[in-house]
Amino acid sequence: MTTIRTFMTDDHRHCDDLFAETEQAMAKNDFALAAASFSGFCTALLAHFDVEEKTLFPAFETKTGMSGGPTQVMRMEHLQMRGLLEDAKEALRTTNSEDYLGVAETLVIMMQQHNMKEENILYPMCDQHLAAESAVLIEQIEKELPAA
């Protein structure tokens, strides 16, 4: 059975794949290709944030009454990553590869440590507390995410 953890973890990996494509393009110094694939990555990542902030987290918060806890921290990290995405776009727009590498480096670690907290702590908590409604919830999330 699909759990919230496996479903959302798969979407993390999907975002990683798109991020890696941009890096490959940057390694070839192909800014146009990099910018195009980065925009695909942004769309996927922002959709992932949105679905968490608008659907998954509220469901969790309503059920557990925990609104100042882990979801709060995750929202704050989303905000920080949104800032990094803007910085990276700007670096790609001005074809500044040094800035892009610096931002990408920061973004990778930020993203991975964030994913780790979600995958190992928050999603299992969601599965535990939202067991009854998880099938419906996953279906709804699936609808909200753009087709991969």
Added chain:
Amino acid sequence: MIAFENAPPFAAPLRFFLTAPLFAVLAGLLVLFEGPDLFASRWMPATLAATHLITIGFMLQVMLGALIQIMPVVAGANLGHPLRVARILHAGLTLGCLLLSAGFYFSRPSLLIGAAWILGGALAVFLVAGARALIGVASTSPTIRGIKLALFGLFGLALLGVGMAFGIAGGWPLPFAGLTDLHAAWGLGAWGGILLAAVAYVVVPMFQLTPGYPAWSGWWFPPSVLGLALLWSLAVGIDAVILGRLAQAGLALAGMAFGIQTFRLQRQRRRARADVTYRYWQIGLGATLLALLQLLIVAIWPGAAELPGWSLAFGVLLVAGGYVSFIVGMLYKIIPFLAWMHLQNQGMAKVAAPNMNKLLPDLDMQRQLKAWGLTLLLLLAAIGWPDWLARPAGLALAASSGWLWLNLYGATRRYRHFGRDIDEKLAALP
């Protein structure tokens, strides 16, 4: 409720990270000063002193500083007073390591006893704090269980080390040769190896976007290594030579399996660029695999240990080539990331933090990496030609470690500078 965001203040780990390279500089200066004599055997006073300057002064400093940082983050295990524990531990390790090395170098029993008390006391404080933090945490990941088992390894290492220091100082009739090997097995296997693996399970996929380690390996490697170290100890205790050699071979094979697996995962990395951390790990893995091959050969044919330079080569490969390389590779990611994260929080989403490369430029790390590669080659070559190369190797070790310190210190200096900048910008906001 699981502690979600309990990263300790930057000052807690940073003091360890900035002190460690200075001990490696000191080790280099000792090699430079002593010259060829230091390469005569592993039992020379200066060799024992230099070894502990690196293993305690560099390795243990960084490992414990990093644990204080990551235990709350990866395991949800909160040390009650991270800053207080960090201060005591850092002072104890620094003073204890200096006394221990001086005790070896000048053959002064009183210094060895002082060092044993201080190091033992500091580690006891950390182990008690660490055990209390971890006691209620379920082992839900190989990393959490690995950290718990590594702390047990640290306990064994400290017990043997303190016991031997008292033994040497008091002239007790102990089988020192066998105990020294066992002490090294606990330090570089049950403590260092398990901790390295527990951390690698998290950071190798994180830094290089590699696939994760297979679950079976994460669950089996740490307990196997600890079990083999216990088996080796039993063998030393009951004087069972064959059993000891079996445990030795087992440790070599387990370590090689972990090393080869890490090599393979890193080859599947999805990051396009071979960055400095990746290069450091490749050097570390290559050197570690060679050292473990030596360990395997000695387990099968103990006479190999008598070959000239054999033990020294093992030590240089595993400690300098392996552990120091892994550690520096990680420091180069962790320090700029932590600095960025603290600046980011300081800016309260109103003022942006500079990216990691602005805190620690890539080029600085690339150049230091080359100096470290040269250092390793010189250290290995000095074993064969000590008269010619011992002093240049010492100079290279001091210089490349000093360079590491400059890079890390530069990052913290820029961190403070940007921090002031952010404060000013925040104050100027309406």
